[in-house]
Amino acid sequence: MEPSIHTSGRAKTIRSWVLLYFDSLYSWAFYKTSNKESAEDLVQETFLVALKSFDQFEGKSTPKSWLFGILRHKITDYHRQKYKDPSIAILTTIENGSDALFDKLFNVHGEWNPGESPQPWQEETVHLLDDPDFNTTLQDCMKKLPLKWFSAVQLKFLEEKKPEQVCQELGVTPTNYWQIIHRAKLQLRKCLQINWFNG
16 A cells, blocks of 8 residues: 555656646757657656656655756757767758858858958847847757757867766767867858848
């Protein structure tokens, strides 16, 4: 009798957490994946893990923090699998063709071409990540990155992985990693300049 009571209480608690935290978790998952179905699946998986490992929740953190910790792991696994699955195409450019952008931005001496140097952005840009429309534009720009670049940016800036961890997960050398990050940032900045700041 005791186990069923325990299980029932656990399920009741998880159901209350679903009502309280689903929207926050979903918003975060959608921001990380830009995919409605994937975000919903990740949040559902998060609650399933929480139900199965409920005994590990010791109350040292808030339920919300604990759930977000589970979700972060799920999102990391999602991007790792996405990178390893060549059938998932998120690209509108190919990696080898990305040099065209680099050539457009810089001359043979590595200097900015006329009219291509970064323009200063307004001070309120520090709060742009709170703007849903900007986040949509940012995600659209990220989808235009080559797959390896996209994964590197996700892992470094959104998952806050250390460079050596990103290198290990993507199977690249430190030199290649920094080149990828540098070129990805240039392409993202150019895309945002066109589609947001000059839009």
